[in-house]
Amino acid sequence: MGKQLFRYSEANKEKFLESDNITFNDGSTVSPEEIWHYLTEEAPVKYPSAFEVNLYQGNRGSRDETLPTSLKTRYLGLTFSARMEKAKDNGKSIAFIQGGQAVDPYTAADTIALRPGLVNQWNNGLEYGNDINKENLRRKKSKEKAFHDMSFEACQTGGYEHVQAGDLRIDVIAPYTVLRCSDISYGVEAHRHGPKKNVKLLNVDYPLRYQADKPWAIEYFAQNLRRLVNTLDEVTGRKTSEDDLLKAIKLHNTGRRLGTELAELWWSADVPPTNSDDRASMVSLGNLEVHGDVQASLSVLKEAKKFIAERVKNGVKGHAVADNPKRLFILGSCVGINGSRSEDAGAIVVGRDDQWSHCSSLVEEEGDPYYNLAKATLEYPYEQSIEKRAQWTIEQIKKSRADGVIFIHNWGCNTQAAISRPIVDIIKRETGIPTYIHERDLHGLRDEQEQNRVNAFVEML
């Protein structure tokens, strides 16, 4: 017997067709008609796992059918793998990045920058027709391979194993050696000794230990950003000018402003205007990197802000959100909780610190763009001392009116594990809000044990 698949209702089609096209980096567009056809005809056949009705599905995506941009972020997610393949066929460079940076230099150098999660997403999308079980087994197999090639201790192995296996056409590996990714060394070492060591590697040296107010550190990091752009130019064969970087900064500042405005609009609502997954998928567009296409992210982000404003004005509550849900703020690198199952338990995720930190940090547009970008990057609140990071987090918690805070750290993410306790202690001391710390299992699947703890925390709230 086939698995039951979720289907978008024809009743919402008309409204969706009135929405905007998505415009891509290469100038091409996709119309709402084409998106609707893809989501209702093609995608359920290619990716049944994404549509399967299954209690345990960790990342099923939102099912808010009346929010057009919800369907569009879904479309961008499901077409991600095919779009990366097409970009490679057209000669575009792709970089594997790690370390929580903004991607302005990569945009300037005409290179797509992908974090570990996106590299995994690219690889996951290469195989069609899998149900959830098969897809999970496939991902676990990939993780097992990473344990073999890298280390059982490493947290984010996404990227390196696919480079080593030759699964993906990645041109350059360029992580920032920032404290937040304490296990970058595992991947770098594995790459140096692996069969694909010809793939270019550049460590972008990030001055550690909170040097944001030291001119030498800013200059030093600016030099590293120049090295990065030069390396990307060696791959693409083009010459990136300072003006290219300034244009990229301006473009990304537009995204960051829109993302910040959207988040603040969402927080201002009396009732949550979307569910957790839609909030996250729309706010994260602000960094213009999440779908591997800056312009596509920007076009959906602009439209999303319009729809959210409408919902806030009309007091519309997001799909499947409980009445008076408990508002959770999630802390930690590369983590999140299962939105739909947490909503079933009466909660909603109202924010995350991780990439929000650089979405809410604008880069100065006057002066040396390398210096300005270096300065902004060193000032990311997430990368500051425990006390400073905690104080910034408290501001976000207050703005989002969170009822509880969950700090999650992946196994192997040593820095986040070490600082989780002092950070939540400061938050608890200064806000009185309940907190919970959870260490996530190695393979990163959102399993029952984790959900059990989240649900207990929600019940406690």
Add this chain to the structure above:
Amino acid sequence: MSLSGNYFAGVDVGSLAAKSVILKDGDIFATGLVPSGVNSVESGLNALNIALESAGLKQEELTYIVGTGYGRVSAPYANKAVTEITCHAKGANYLHPTVRTIIDMGGQDCKAIRIDQDGAVVDFAMNDKCAAGTGRFLEVMAGVFKVELKDLGAIALSATDTVPMSSTCTVFAESETISLVARGEKPENILNGIHHSIANRIAGLFSRVGIESDVFFSGGVAKNSGMKNAIEQALKVTIVKPEIDPQLIGALGAAVIARNFAKKEGLWA
């Protein structure tokens, strides 16, 4: 036995055992306990049926059922599912309203829970990922010494000394135990050391959530007198003695919550 009244059931499907408690109005009326199988729906129903049989009731006579434990997501017979953390809190509070701290040691995890006067959870901490400090750890150790799990505590209490156990991993602890035996350490002293090492790990959980009297010990491992003794020493507390099998506390709490839901939903006045 009078069968008039309202009946509320709690079913707790854990990794090693499935438990059930039926409340008649506000009193414990029947209980059930069976080993968990691979099918958690079946395990939960088996436990519930044992309680129903001993009470002379049919399932349809139950006003409300709450499922808890890891099997709660596969409990089609339950009206609602609640996590076992909340259930242990309610169960302990039902028996002893003065309890403010609970140690729950089950088959695969260990919890430190702080509660208020109403039995609501104020804070909690759990072991993550590692089986050390759980019932499964003790099972492995019973296997090493070829003794019954139920006898471990009494053997540990007969020790004349405590042999420190340094390993934090179940597998490494097993090999360390074998080395200690080879060195000539007495089994009861090693077992005493094992119980104290588990107690020390549990004490670590309480460094996060704090301790306030009265302290209650629930879960299958709470039947182990050696463990109770080691925890009392590690935490410098006296543990309240439960009136019922401590393994049933989660199911009891689920039944109390079932009664509360029934009242809230107008199914019981």
